Amino acid sequence: xxxxxxxxxxxxxxxxxxxxxxxxxxxxxxxxxxxxxxxxxxxxxxxxxxxxxxxxxxxxxxxxxxxxxxxxxxxxxxxxxxxxxxxxxxxxxxxxxxxxxxxxxxxxxxxxxxxxxxxxxxxxxxxxxxxxxxxxxxxxxxxxxxxxxxxxxxxxxxxxxxxxxxxxxxxxxxxxxxxxxxxxxxxxxxxxxxxxxxxxxxxxxxxxxxxxxxxxxxxxxxxxxxxxxxxxxxxxxxxxxxxxxxxxxxxxxxxxxxxxxxxxxxxxxxxxxxxxxxxxxxxxxxxxxxxxxxxxxxxxxxxxxxxxxxxxxxxxxxxxxxxxxxxxxxxxxxxxxxxxxxxxxxxxxxxxxxxxxxxxxxxxxxxxxxxxxxxxxxxxxxxxxxxxxxxxxxxxxxxxxxxxxxxxxxxxxxxxx
Amino acid sequence: xxxxxxxxxxxxxxxxxxxxxxxxxxxxxxxxxxxxxxxxxxxxxxxxxxxxxxxxxxxxxxxxxxxxxxxxxxxxxxxxxxxxxxxxxxxxxxxxxxxxxxxxxxxxxxxxxxxxxxxxxxxxxxxxxxxxxxxxxxxxxxxxxxxxxxxxxxxxxxxxxxxxxxxxxxxxxxxxxxxxxxxxxxxxxxxxxxxxxxxxxxxxxxxxxxxxxxxxxxxxxxxxxxxxxxxxxxxxxxxxxxxxxxxxxxxxxxxxxxxxxxxxxxxxxxxxxxxxxxxxxxxxxxxxxxxxxxxxxxxxxxxxxxxxxxxxxxxxxxxxxxxxxxxxxxxxxxxxxxxxxxxxxxxxxxxxxxxxxxxxxxxxxxxxxxxxxxxxxxxxxxxxxxxxxxxxxxxxxxxxxxxxxxxxxxxxxxxxx
Numbered sequence: 033x034x035x036x037x038x039x040x041x042x043x044x045x046x047x048x049x050x051x052x053x054x055x056x057x058x059x060x061x062x063x064x065x066x067x068x069x070x071x072x073x074x075x076x077x078x079x080x081x082x083x084x085x086x087x088x089x090x091x092x093x094x095x096x097x098x099x100x101x102x103x104x105x106x107x108x109x110x111x112x113x114x115x116x117x118x119x120x121x122x123x124x125x126x127x128x129x130x131x132x133x134x135x136x137x138x139x140x141x142x143x144x145x146x147x148x149x150x151x152x153x154x155x156x157x158x159x160x161x162x163x164x165x166x167x168x169x170x171x172x173x174x175x176x177x178x179x180x181x182x183x184x185x186x187x188x189x190x191x192x193x194x195x196x197x198x199x200x201x202x203x204x205x206x207x208x209x210x211x212x213x214x215x216x217x218x219x220x221x222x223x224x225x226x227x228x229x230x231x232x233x234x235x236x237x238x239x240x241x242x243x244x245x246x247x248x249x250x251x252x253x254x255x256x257x258x259x260x261x262x263x264x265x266x267x268x269x270x271x272x273x274x275x276x277x278x279x280x281x282x283x284x285x286x287x288x289x290x291x292x293x294x295x296x297x298x299x300x301x302x303x304x305x306x307x308x309x310x311x312x313x314x315x316x317x318x319x320x321x322x323x324x325x326x327x328x329x330x331x332x333x334x335x336x337x338x339x340x341x342x343x344x345x346x347x348x349x350x351x352x353x354x355x356x357x358x359x360x361x362x363x364x365x366x367x368x369x370x371x372x373x374x375x376x377x378x379x380x381x382x383x384x385x386x387x388x389x390x391x392x393x394x395x396x397x398x399x400x401x402x403x404x405x406x407x408x409x410x411x412x413x414x415x416x417x418x419x420x421x422x423x424x425x426x427x428x429x430x431x432x433x434x435x436x437x438x439x440x441x442x443x444x445x446x447x448x449x
Numbered sequence: 450x451x452x453x454x455x456x457x458x459x460x461x462x463x464x465x466x467x468x469x470x471x472x473x474x475x476x477x478x479x480x481x482x483x484x485x486x487x488x489x490x491x492x493x494x495x496x497x498x499x500x501x502x503x504x505x506x507x508x509x510x511x512x513x514x515x516x517x518x519x520x521x522x523x524x525x526x527x528x529x530x531x532x533x534x535x536x537x538x539x540x541x542x543x544x545x546x547x548x549x550x551x552x553x554x555x556x557x558x559x560x561x562x563x564x565x566x567x568x569x570x571x572x573x574x575x576x577x578x579x580x581x582x583x584x585x586x587x588x589x590x591x592x593x594x595x596x597x598x599x600x601x602x603x604x605x606x607x608x609x610x611x612x613x614x615x616x617x618x619x620x621x622x623x624x625x626x627x628x629x630x631x632x633x634x635x636x637x638x639x640x641x642x643x644x645x646x647x648x649x650x651x652x653x654x655x656x657x658x659x660x661x662x663x664x665x666x667x668x669x670x671x672x673x674x675x676x677x678x679x680x681x682x683x684x685x686x687x688x689x690x691x692x693x694x695x696x697x698x699x700x701x702x703x704x705x706x707x708x709x710x711x712x713x714x715x716x717x718x719x720x721x722x723x724x725x726x727x728x729x730x731x732x733x734x735x736x737x738x739x740x741x742x743x744x745x746x747x748x749x750x751x752x753x754x755x756x757x758x759x760x761x762x763x764x765x766x767x768x769x770x771x772x773x774x775x776x777x778x779x780x781x782x783x784x785x786x787x788x789x790x791x792x793x794x795x796x797x798x799x800x801x802x803x804x805x806x807x808x809x810x811x812x813x814x815x816x817x818x819x820x821x822x823x824x825x826x827x828x829x830x831x832x833x834x835x836x837x838x839x840x841x842x843x844x845x846x847x848x849x850x851x852x853x854x855x856x857x858x859x860x861x862x863x864x865x866x
Contacts, residue, residue, distance in 0.1 A: 051784065054808060134829060140818060142828060149840050150810070228664065232840050247645065251665050253841040274863040281865035367468065389858045391471060393567070401557060401861025410866070411559060411857070412551060423566050423649050423854040424670040425842040437840040440828070441806045444818025446691040448698035449827070 035215055039223035042178060043230030045208035046151045050176040052206035053148060058125040064203035065121035065168055069114035071199035072164070072192075076110050082191035083160065090184055102158045103185055113164040116415065120168045123414040126432045127174045130441070141443040146436045148174030150232040153224055154417075155180045155246060157238040160188040166237075167196055167210045169417050173435035176209050178231060180224055183216030190214060225250035232437075233425075237418050240345070255426055257418035260290030260373035261345045262403045265297040265362040265388070266306065267379035274400065275378045276310055279351075282376070282402040284317050288347045290419060291374050291396075291406040295342060295352040297362045300326065303355045307331055319349045326355035342369045359384055363391055370394060373421050374403040395421060395428035452632055456640035459595060460647030462625040463568045467593040469623035470565060475542040481620035482538035482585055486531035488616035489581070489609075493527050499608035500577070507601055519575045520602055530581040533832065537585040540831040543849045544591045547858070558860040563853045565591030567649040570641055571834075572597045572663060574655040577605040583654075584613055584627045586834050590852035593626050595648060597641055600633030607631060642667035649854075650842075654835050657762070672843055674835035677707035677790035678762045679820045682714040682779040682805070683723065684796035691817065692795045693727055696768075699793070699819040701734050705764045707836060708791050708813075708823040712759060712769040714779045717743065720772045724748055736766045743772035759786045776801055780808055787811060790838050791820040812838060812845035 033041070072079070083105040090100050126146050133143040152175045156162045163179055170177035181189040193212040201207055213220050225234060225246060234254050236246035247256055264282060266275050282293035298306060307330050314321060321327070322337040334353075341352045342365070356362045366375055376398035377388040385399045396406040406428060408416025413431025420426040426434035450458070489496065500522040507517050543563050550560040569592045573579045580596055587594035598606040610629040618624055630637050642651060642663060651671050653663035664673055681699060683692050699710035715723060724747050731738060738744070739754040751770075758769045759782070773779045783792055793815035794805040802816045813823040823845060825833025830848025837843040843851035 051810075054810070136827070136829060140822060140827075147810075248668050253671070253839060255841075271863070277865055278863065285866055393468070393471070393564075394856060396857040396859060398859045399861055401859060401864040402866060404866045405557060405859065405864065406857075410553070410557075412553060422670060424672075427855050428857050438844050439811060440813040440823075440845050442813060442815045442818060442822065444816055446688070446695065447818040447822065448694055449702055449819060449821045 035217060035219045036223050038215060039213065039220055039227065040230075042211050042213060043151070043227045046176045046178050046211050047230050049206040049208035050148070050150045053174050053176060053209060056174070056205060058127075060204045061125065061172055061174070062121040064171060064200045064205045065117045067199040067203040068164075068168070068196040069117040069121075071195050072110050072114045072117075075195045076107060079110065079188070079191045079195060080105055080107070083188040085187040086185050095184070099158055099184070103160070103188070105160055105188060109161065113161050116165055117168045120172050120415055123172060123432060125172065126436050131438070138447050139445065140447050143441040143443070144438050145441050146433070147439050149435055149437050151176045151178060151230060152435060153178045153180070153227070153231040153234040153252070155221055155224065155234065155236045155238075155242065157182040157242060158184045160185045160192060162237060163189050163192045163212070164196060165415070166417060167193070169415060169432060169435060171200065171205065171209060173432045175435055176211070178211045178213065178224065180213040180221055186214070186216050222249060225252060228252050235418055255418070255420050255424075255430070256422040257420055258290050259345060259371045259421060260292070260419070261294050261343060261369060261371045262291060262374045262376075263295050263297055263366050263370060264293055264376045264378060264403065265356075265359070265366070266299060266302060267359065267377055267381060267384050268299040268301045269381040269384070270302065270378035271380060272302070272306055272309070275306070276313055278376070278378060278400070278402050279310060280313055280317065282404055283314070283319060283351050284349065285402075285404055287349050290345075291403050292347070293351065293403055294344070294346055295354065295365075295369065297354050297356050297365055299359070299362075300355050300357055303327070304330055307353070314351060317349070319351050322350060322352045324354040327353045330355075345371070359387070363388075366392055371421055373419070374398065374406040376401060376403050395419070452634060452636045453640050455632060456630060456637055456644065457647070459628050459630060460568070460644045463593045463595050463628050464647050466623040466625035467565070467567045470591050470593060470626060473591070473622060475544075477621045478542065478589055478591070479538040481588060481617045481622045482534045484616040484620040485581075485585070485613040486534040488612050489527050489531045489534075492612045493524060496527065496605070496608045496612060497522055497524070499604040502604040503602050512601070516575055516601070520577070520605070522577055522605055526578065530578050533582055534585045537589050537832055540589060540849060542589065543853050548855070555864050556862065557864050560858040560860070561855050562858050563850070564856050566852060566854050568593045568595060568647060569852060570595045570597070570644070570648040570651040570669070572638055572641065572651065572653045572655075572659065574599040574659060575601045577602045577609060579654060580606050580609045580629070581613060582832070583834060584610070586832060586849060586852060588617065588622065588626060590849045592852055593628070595628045595630065595641065597630040597638055603631070603633050639666060642669060645669050652835055672835070672837050672841075672847070673839040674837055675707045676762060676788045676838060677709070677836070678711050678760060678786060678788045679708060679791045680712050680714055680783050680787060681710055681793045681795060681820065682773075682776070682783070683716060683719060684776065684794055684798060684801050685716040685718045686798040686801070687719065687795040688797060689719070689723055689726070692723070693730055695793070695795060695817070695819050696727060697730055697734065699821055700731070700736055700768050701766065702819075702821055704766050707762075708820050709764070710768065710820055711761070711763055712771065712782075712786065714771050714773050714782055716776070716779075717772050717774055720744070721747055724770070731768060734766070736768050739767060739769045741771040744770045747772075762788070776804070780805075783809055788838055790836070791815065791823040793818060793820050812836070
């Protein structure tokens with residue numbers, strides 16, 4: 033079978049399964065999730081052995097340490113994946129909720145019912161845990177998953193999908209409710225992006241290159257995720273001590289994630305006093321500073337920022353700092369360089385807080401808090417499949433509800449127009 | 450300027466205007482809509498004269514009567530467009546509503562605020578009234594419009610946009626809040642489809658060819674609208690008299706629209722008695738019947754349906770009829786041939802009504818009512834920009850709320866992770 037037909041055949045299986053998923057009740061879905069979790073533990077030797085193949089291939093190809101670490105499965109990591117599935121089982125089922133029902137003047141009763149999207153495609157890179165996390169969220173939300181992981185992890189992914197699919201169907205879910213594209217050629221991913229009529233939404237998870245390739249090439253609907261060039265603006269009236277805690281947290285607690293701080297904007301009236309104190313803390317934590325000219329006039333031993341620094345998502349212990357004349361300049365900087373992910377103002381001024389919340393166009397806009405909270409668990413969604421940085425359908429952390437759509441269910445008694 | 454740069458320049462103007470739209474209050478938006486309405490009337494001679502150019506071009510090119518009628522503007526039609534704008538002014542402003550605010554265990558208060566999408570692109574065909582309707586809905590929902598109408602209507606569209614833009618900016622809306630792509634080459638539309646970073650959503654309005662071209666070629670997010678191959682299923686237990694009224698209404702009240710009935714499915718136990726009565730009514734109204742073999746055995750003087758009839762959106766006084774053995778067959782037919790727009794069951798059986806509502810995957814699923822109600826006004830939205838047949842973001846009629854997105858506004862007091 034050629035690649036096009038192979039991908040199409042997976043689409044057909046998935047579409048058929050998604051029709052059957054509609055009639056699966058919550059109890060069955062939860063039992064399946066728990067069985068999937070248990071089977072990961074029961075089959076740990078098999079899975080870890082298959083993962084070893086990927087690790088050996090990766091080592092032979094000279095993968096970086098960081099990439100090898102992302103690929104690696106361990107007993108602990110399998111336990112965490114199983115725990116994640118059990119956690120999803122414990123979440124409320126979003127499906128079937130009628131969020132509103134109105135009665136029209138002609139007595140037509142129009143309900144708005146939450147239903148699954150149908151078939152959700154996910155294209156991701158090396159981490160095999162995405163395979164299990166994404167499958168679990170799709171199942172709980174009544175969707176069928178078509179997964180396409182990176183070729184580096186293909187043996188691990190095939191093993192994981194084999195184990196969890198078997199558990200899912202044994203627990204009563206339809207055959208084909210979890211699908212893996214086993215051909216790792218780029219062509220297979222490209223075919224997946226054009227599977228209109230079979231894939232209802234495609235979610236890319238990974239680096240900017242992957243996401244842009246999907247946005248550019250897909251004809252199926254896409255939810256763009258992830259890139260976060262996040263800012264904190266220290267207003268003239270900010271509480272200085274609190275500001276240092278928040279900045280250090282946003283930059284250093286987990287620098288490699290999309291909601292970490294990348295550029296700090298500081299009002300010029302506080303810069304002279306505030307920046308040296310901040311520098312002491314940042315240096316303790318090995319954070320490199322790349323500052324604008326004004327920052328460079330205040331701080332010693334820093335790197336002078338280039339234009340490209342303002343648009344770089346470092347994902348590392350590097351912080352760009354720019355001194356601004358006023359809040360207008362801060363808003364303009366965020367407008368020009370921000371990626372509409374997470375932006376925060378530190379202020380004690382009422383009007384500035386309101387203006388920032390109103391004018392900054394981003395998925396999450398904060399007053400006096402770390403940007404690190406833009407996360408499904410922190411928002412109370414229980415789990416997330418990614419963070420949307422587009423405006424259509426879902427914005428910010430995507431939990432189970434963001435994997436659903438609506439249909440209007442209309443009760444009549446002979447109404448005509 | 451080449452076409453690419455021309456379209457990009459419109460994108461830049463629109464993006465700038467959309468940033469200013471954020472701070473426009475409801476009163477100003479409403480005043481602008483009313484001014485726009487008034488200026489359509491004040492400038493009717495100019496507009497009708499420009500429309501005459503399009504009509505003359507169309508006649509010279511031998512356009513069909515139907516197409517010429519769609520192009521034509523009259524005083525009555527201008528009055529209707531003005532009335533539409535005033536109606537939109539009277540609708541509630543969706544922007545700024547905080548639909549929920551939760552308090553997390555760490556005291557972080559996370560609000561979900563309705564905000565404009567930003568820049569909405571609309572690609573449409575010959576009807577110049579779309580220009581005014583779409584601009585009005587975009588403005589009320591705080592969005593900036595980039596309009597791209599058909600080349601047949603370019604003089605009318607340029608006149609309309611000139612008049613309403615002037616009125617809008619005089620009333621205090623930002624320059625560039627209503628934009629028209631004045632180059633009608635296909636290349637300009639193609640560039641618009643790739644205006645990532647400038648257009649937040651693109652809505653095609655028109656025939657299936659246009660919609661498919663946009664879905665296939667766009668890299669900006671698209672909402673697919675319109676194609677409706679709608680079914681009514683007459684269940685064994687249906688009230689026969691009511692059924693005839695509903696079917697006649699759904700087929701004939703306005704056959705050229707997407708929520709009109711195209712294929713009727715009839716349970717075999719009622720077919721013998723019901724179909725001849727229905728045929729009498731349909732013949733009175735000049736509706737051509739294209740029936741399956743079984744229908745053909747029951748009715749005289751009908752056309753035998755071909756396979757392609759089941760997937761045809763006639764948009765005309767033609768009705769396909771298929772006799773089914775049972776509800777399973779009806780559901781299967783709808784699954785295979787439906788376009789997920791509007792589907793209705795006529796029944797007095799509780800279980801069948803519930804099963805139909807549950808299992809049919811469409812934007813609007815009806816029990817005992819005409820499919821013709823799938824419409825923004827009929828749903829109580831006041832107006833609509835189109836009917837979405839995709840699952841992402843909006844499904845069914847799209848009113849003002851469907852032209853919005855959310856941002857999370859988060860109030861902290863120094864929270865860190």
